[in-house]
Amino acid sequence: MRAAVLRALGELPRCEDVQEPLLDEGEEVVHVTACPLTNLDRDRAAGTHFAAPAVLPAVCGSALAAGRLPDGTRVLFRSPGGTMAERAATRRAWCLPIPDGLDDALAAAVQNPGVAAWNALKWRAELRPGESVLVLGATGVAGQIAVQLAKHLGAGKVVAAGRNPRVLAALPALGADATVRLDQSDDALRHDLRDAAGGEDFDVVLDYLWGRPTEVFVSTLGFADMELRFSRTRLVQIGAMATPALRLPAQVLRSSGLEIMGSGTGNAPPPEVLARELGQTLDLLADGRLRMEIERVPLARVRHVWNLDQQGRRTVLIP
Template sequence: MRAIQITEFGGPEVLRPAELPRPEPGPDEVLIEVSRAGVNYADTHQAENSYLSRSTLPMVPGGEVVGRTPDGRRVVALVGSGGYAEYATAPKAMTWDVPEEIDDVTALAMVVQGASAWVLLRRSTHMAPGESVVVHAAAGGVGSLAVQLAKAWGAGRVIATASSKEKRDLALELGADVAVDAGVEDMKAALIEANEGRRVDVVLEMTGGAVTDQSLHALAPFGRLAFYGMASRRPPTPVQPASLMAHSTTIAGMWLAHVFRLPGDVMRTALDELFALAAEGRLRVVKGGEYGLSEARTAHEELRARRTVGKLVLDPSR
């Protein structure tokens, strides 16, 4: 089968096409003929071995696929690795049926980006109706869905940040009340100004460095910041617990993998709600581009350069 294989860690240049044997599913796994594979920012960390979970070589990258099982079920699945290929195996516990009215790109966007936005708002920050919500990287996969979910769930004011006018315009189109330039020097002041002079209640942050630091300082008493990525590769300043108490603020970390340790099928709950909103037209996936499998390197280059919006996918048939 055609696949992308990594034999050394590094940047996009290590993603190379290869011919590999079709994987064989284990007793608790299912084989999936992949119609589309999702591309996530986490995949760029996987390629350079800087992700939260360590990678081993050689490997086929890609953590999510949508396609059909041998018995004809249409499913979306989290595979950990192995997604950039014509066939992949997935644990049965991490495979979910997809309604036929949900297209491939929407299905893929919901299983990681949509579920991440759902968990960030529902569980990490416990957003309440009427609260102000800051969504950094609001034109990205998670951000574009978080903007819409926050509005659908009654946020009082949604403040988006993005690095270009086009991305800020997209965030406004998706329902943000105001959009802020991500490159502004004083992010704290910009967020407070965007919230009509008030400190903000909730921040969803995945950039790291000064953006995290200044966003934390923009929080209102009992404000919550959920940290779920570090795209800048720069860590924020360490936080002293006493400073949290001084302002009654909360910092939450979120890695979607931990959702599977919770009682009940949280992912099924999240996907049911997300698919329903999408079917009703209340939640729109921004389709950021489709690449052939052999163009995986280009997809990573575009993603790392922040030239993309929304959801990126690979088509294994080309």
């Protein structure tokens, strides 16, 4: 069968012939129909992610993919052996049915950004109805989903910050109350972030970028006096598209209510919560209350599209 194979960290995966998946006790073969290409896949293959593959060659694909079980059930499934292949090994316990009428490729594409946004908003930040949310990196696939889910989960005001003008202009239709351009001077960005906050600190910040945009945001916080106050801004670190490290002045943590936490594998909710979040995300997508753009690409072209900036669209590989 054909699969996207990584032979060395830092190289581009190639579509190659590989052995059929070997099944352990309790596993069955799933025929893969759609597999998203995420930044996690890119970072792991580049060797820059903490969970880069330890054994090579390896079949790529770490997000859930869509496929058909031997009895014909359409599912999103997990496969530790990699999902970017014509077939993969899975277990029923690792599968979630795809709702009728929902396209396989869309279902596969929404899982990673959908559950990530849900986890960050509800599980980590514990968003309450009416609270304000800033999304740093709102023009990415994950950021666009986060803007929509923040509104769905009852956020009062959602401010979307990004660079891509086409996507930024489309965000109000997805629920953003205001947009902020990140590609401007630090002073202008600081001014626009303060303006969008409307004289109060954001309650929740979803951060897909880190580095310079986050540093500028953090510099908008803090009171320059000795009054005793209580405030809380829960900044959830989700991705590091700008820079992997941050300069954080100590005084910001004393003069503001900034609380920084991450959202990822080390602090995930229990499996039943994840399954519920994913099920609700799929339902929202199926009835059109959640929108995302995807681009279907044949698996054979994996090498050519691996590092392509899809400008707010998710590449989905079709075996």
